[in-house]
Amino acid sequence: MRMYDLIEKKKQGGTLSRQEIHDMVRGFVDGDIPDYQMAAMLMAIYFRGMEREETLGLTLEMAASGDMVDLSAIEGIKVDKHSTGGVGDKTTLVIGPLAACLGVKVAKMSGRGLGHTGGTIDKMESIPGLRTAIGRERFFEIVNETGIAVIGQSGNMVPADKKLYALRDVTATVDSIPLIASSIMSKKIAAGSDGIVLDVKTGSGAFMKSLEDSIALAKEMVAIGTGAKRRCCALITDMDVPLGSAIGNSLEVMEAIETLQGHGPEDLTEVCLQLCAQMLSMAGKGSADACYAMAREAMADKRGLKTLAAMVKAQGGDESYILNPDKFSRAPFLCEVRAETEGRIVHIDAAGCGIASAMLGAGRQKKEDAIDHCAGIRLNKKYGDEVKKGDVIGTLYASKKELFEEASKKLLSAYTIAEKRDKALEEKKLIYARVTKDGVERM
Ligand code: URA
Secondary structure (H helix, E strand, O other): OOHHHHHHHHHOOOOOOHHHHHHHHHHHHOOOOOHHHHHHHHHHHHHHOOOHHHHHHHHHHHHOOOOOOOOOOOOOOEEEEEEOOOOOOOHHHHHHHHHHHOOOEEEEEEOOOEOOEOOHHHHHOOOOOOOOOOOHHHHHHHHHHHOEEEEEOOOOOOHHHHHHHHHHHHOOOOOOHHHHHHHHHHHHHHOOOOEEEEEEEEOOOOOOOOHHHHHHHHHHHHHHHHHOOOEEEEEEEEOOOOOOOEEOHHHHHHHHHHHHOOOOOHHHHHHHHHHHHHHHHHOOOOOHHHHHHHHHHHHHOOHHHHHHHHHHHHOOOOOHHHHOHHHOOOOOEEEEEEOOOOEEEEEEOHHHHHHHHHHOOOOOOOOOOOOOOOOEEEEOOOOOOEEOOOOEEEEEEEOOHHHHHHHHHHHHHHEEEEOOOOOOOOOOOOEEEEEEOOEEEEO
């Protein structure tokens, strides 16, 4: 195989064979194919796209480029959940324990935040003592004992994605459906679960800004999951405005706990229950409606909360923080951001809120940056709320007062307040569609 020929083939709109994809992925991981040739290939894929079979082949070759996790030491059906990322998305911390307490095994590997989006591992590390770097055997033991463990990616998993993602990031080739789908699904397939529930975000804070693009991405990922012999479905959920009210690591853990106590924000609660119902149903626990009711009950009687506490304890964390979240340390400084006009909130730009939170220290620009677990934002006013001039719309938390000036401007500019109180609000859905191997069901 000559990489030059493969680039030429893709440039002309040709279809790469499985053998060609295998040789290309292997050659790139081994260092035989230089970055400049792979960059040219990525751009050719960006413009020419890939056939379904090609995207499946690329995903499977990427998944097999490093360690594949064998979860057979864990009893029962293992179901993973993946969200395509967003602002204020603490769903894993709610859904995972809820699904686990109802008999689904959740052996989950999560990531860290980058740019304006958060990551579950950063959020979990705001719980004192909790470890997310845990060896395979202990990981399996914890899942068998408590039903769930959430750890960081370890070992040499999907090295092809690490190298490809870094290259896509600097060659403007991130936003390509076959490349996003193969990147996400290669990690999910290597992680070894029997089923995968995808939460594909749509809107201003998501990778995919339009509903049609989000559905196209979901269809591609579900086809890959099915082609890889996994149970797989996706919900398309809203990320036009932030999910819940808390943005930032310990603030989000506290909000996840409130939700498991049954009094979390309505939007977050609903998205979590719907996703959890998909996980339960995928594991054979009943119809989606019956599973939704089971999840709501486990929230009401706090079984999910107890499972989260058990997981935290098993991972070395102090579970008293879960049972008494007032123990979380607070940022030393806060700053209230006030509305400058009167009216109704008709939009809250999710990406803008994420950037403001990162400016306060809750996020990182580079992988090596340290983060401040107490920093972040609480949105006091949400989509559709009426405000008067001077009302507090958001509260910023930080360890340094000088971070407030820029971050408060950023948060203020993320809010759109319509001057007329009677301006018709667009009805905002939380769940737009469900995508399965059999098709798209719009909600
Ligand atoms: N998340 C990933 O892991 N990969 C992408 O390409 C996009 C989002």
